[in-house]
Amino acid sequence: MNDLVVRNSAEVARVGKQDFVTFYLADQLLGIPVLAVHDVLNPQKLTPIPLAPDWVAGVLNLRGRIVTGVDLRDRLGIAKKDDGVKSMSIVVEHNEEPYSLQIDRVGEVLSLEDTLFQKNPKTLDPAWRSVSKGIYQLDKNLLVILDVDKLLEIEIDKVEAA
């Protein structure tokens, strides 16, 4: 499946309907374009890395590949989890490196009309605005579309600048 994934997958083209993998992070529903998702994993053994930046949750072994885990909560400014439930993983790729986004639980794959898409409200938290592509209005809640490239790029730049 990995090989078939489109490379520039983060682009959300506006042609009618889009498919997204949705997931929950502290009761907020977030989504990533289907084609950007390489894997969805059950809780994995994550090796913490001392001295790494806070948003690095650790590393895990994915079929022989070492994948860096990203603590989305830290990245998005949400309080850390303390209920002891392990997080699931959504594996994406950025610059040919695999990253695992640690999420609470995975939702469904939704196929959404473009008409439901809205740009980010101006009052959105800057931390979110920088990594959000926009919001879909669903029946019961709002779906924030995550821009994975931006999310990971910013962090890497920060580290390099340091």
Place this chain on the structure above:
Amino acid sequence: MDDLLNEFLTETAESIDVVDVELVKLEQEPNNKEVLDNIFRLVHTIKGTCGFLGLPRLESVAHASENVLGKFRDGELDVTEHSVTVILESLDRIKEILAGLEATEQEPDGDDIELINRLDAIAMGEDADAARSPEPEAETVEGEIVDPGLGRTIKPGEVSLEELEAAFANAPGPGDDGFDAPDKTPDAALTAKDARGGGASRSLFDRIGGEDAIAVATNSLMNKVTSDTMVNKFFKNQDAPALSAKFTGMLAALFQDDCDTAENVAAHLAQSDGFGDTEFERFVELAKNAFSDCNVESDVCDEVAMSLELCRGAATAKAKSLAAKQSKTAAKNISTKADGGEARKSSNQSIRVSVDVLEDLMNMVSELVLTRNQLIQLSRTQEDNEMLIPLQRLSQCTTELQEGVMKTRMQPIGNAWAKLPRIVRDLTIELDKKIDLNMLGADTELDRQVLELIKDPLTHMVRNSADHGIEGPKERMALGKPETGTIKLNAYHEGGHIIIEIADDGRGLSVSKLSGKAVEKGLATEAELADMSDAQVQHFIFHPGFSTAAAVTSVSGRGVGMDVVRSNIEKIGGTIDMQSKEGSGTTFLIKIPLTLAIVSALIVQAHEERFAIPQISVLELVRASNNSEHRIETVKDTPVLRLRNRLLPLIYLNDVLGFSKAEDHQTENNDDFIVVTQVGAFTFGIVVDRVFDTEEIVVKPVAPILKGISVYSGNTILGDGSVIMILDPNGVASHANAGMTDMDSTEDQDEATDSAGIDRKEIDSLLLFRAGTGVKQKAVPLSLVARLEDFSADQIEFADGRYVVQYRGSLMPIVLADTTMNIAETGRQPVLVFTDREYTMGLAVDEILDIVEEHMEINIISATQGVVGSAIIEGQATEIADVAFFLSQAFSNWLKSRDLSDEGAPSANMSILLVDDSDFFRHMLKPVLTVAGYKVTTVDGGAAALALRDNGSMFDAIISDIEMPDMNGFELAEAIREGGQWIETPLLALSSLASERDIERGRKAGFDDYIAKFDKETLLQALSMQLKIRGDAA
């Protein structure tokens, strides 16, 4: 990019590199035909391909170079430095264009006219150096195709066409003097024939009709020859005038019985091989016909034919020999190819494989290794297992496969050296020096990745050698060295490593220059430098930003120097060492592990996580507990391990990783595992919670985000599937302890080499005792101890806020040797009795341990009151007690309580100035001096002291430290002795440096006496002596 273009770029780049090297070789051996041919061929190919691909710029530059090279090859031009330089320039230009081509898929815009003109100028021989006066060459190049029109050099015995024509022109023709003008009529011919037949002296020439007749006949012959299908091919490459001249010349010579000339020309008649007997016969026939067409009589024609026979040998011989030669050379070529092929069979039998494919293969094999490890691990848990045998086999196969694939990544180190000859050559020209580059072991193989990484460091070092190391020819001669300097590169395998030596026979590293630079950059004080060995000073070149080049040349001196080289080498797990002797040269020794990807690592645990430490850095494992001989001891909160008479600094891995803090560690009753690690020359121990075993792991690079964390050098997947981080010992060390500098590491080295310096250290008698909790052992110089007493507890009384004991008729104050100890309530209380003039004091201790003879080398200076420092005594970390402090404690109190300010002041209140930057020492000494009865003023440095002088203060004596920042003791002394009020004041030096050298230096600077720092007695004695001297003199 176009596949074709891609391939062209790769191949051409390779060819250019080869030409580069070959050109330098050619310069050294200008007559090496093989090299010349090779170069010409390569450039020719490049030109051809460029033309084929429609790359005009490249083609024209290559063409211009090819011209010059062609002239080299043909011997028309000498191989000179200048011409080689220009050709090298053209190669560089080609490389430039190629680079542009690679980037944009098109030739970059640009103008090469200037370069091409220069090349053409050389080719034309306008380069005065290059033009050669025409000389006959000694030998032919085998297999050479003879150029038409005799466009090649003339062989010995041959005569050039011009000369031939000249000879022909000069040869007496009809109508010239000395000959009967022959009748050009057939009658005349008849007559000639008759004459000939009758032995008459009329030559055929005349009988034919002389020059004119021959000319006409030649014309006719030309026509016949060119239209005759059998023979025309032999003449078609020659232009008409030349051919005509040949025929004429030959015939004329022949008919005048000048057989030699005729033969010579005949030999060049046919310009291609294959002109054999049959062809010659045809030619003769044609000639005959030609003459008969000119109305020459048939029998004259026959004569012509017969005389032409004389030339048959020559005419066909060439063809035959040419053919023979060619077949011989063809045979030889084949055989050389075969030989060369044989010799280089292994490298000819090769295929091109893309690096990516190899990388993937490597990765796959690595995965295989990991999985194998996993299987083995699993199989260990299951005992009786039929899988064991196949597993073993699998394991073996995997190991072999691994090694095999590793080999594919191996490249000869010669590849890294390939560019060096050219670089050295350019440098020799630029710097006007003579340098020979010897490369041994160029076929030693090492991993491709490693090769990439050391290419630049090697180049850098060779440049350094050439630029700084090797002297100019004149200088070398003056020194008695051969004019040409040598840089030697040597590479060989040794025990899992590849060793690379870079040696030169140049100047070596100048200790004095380096010292100066070190002081300038504040890396060490002069005093410290004086203490260092030459090797230590020379190692300063490894410091960042260090460059003694007076000016930054284009060659080196940018200060990007040896520290970068060293870190690059250490990054791949290698080490670099250097030996240099001033005047003789410098040698660098680089040691690099052969493989990178799969390493043996020790798995350890810190907190709850496991980590891997590369086996290569691990020296040994030590288990320390309170009961064993290895104990972790603290010296002023710094944990150290006593290991075979060394103090090993310890780093807690938990601290480094942030799991704990330095204060948390208890050294009591703990089992600690210490991994003794070595990085470069620095040895230290990493304290871990647990040690597992050694495993072979595949190093995978850390994710880009983690690249900046210095403690990790990679990560890996263990046999059980878990991911662990691989530690970089270097990173761990630097993370933990920023204070560790080269000085410390070289100190470690020095301990080993210190045996020579033993004479500097006196053997002291030391009294070992125990006092208080904390350090197990304290010591005090036995010479200071007056007596050892053992009082019973009830003898010790407490009065006036202090302990006292009645002793020999007076009250002796007792001072506790350690703040954590208590005076014995019952039993005995051991006391060390110290006497100072009339003052006696007792130092209470918990237990007197031993008296030993050892030299006291204070490793760590303490800032605690009552402790001078720490040393290793009897293999244990030991605190050296500061007697002076205790004394002053006892007596200031004593003085206070007894108000003895008048009594016992031994001298008439002399004033002393004490100069020392160390707070501690000032505080320690001041009481000592005060107690001795002096009035003491203290300042913290030379500047402050001089300020006092300028203010008008006067002192009876000045005591100064030597090692001080800003202005050291020597400088202060010199300043004082230069002028001012203190010029006569007794000046005493107080220093921990007490070598002959230092003392001498002190005296020179103006000190009256030089005393070791911890020798209070001597100090006081010297002081009083100096004052007495002055007092007497005054």
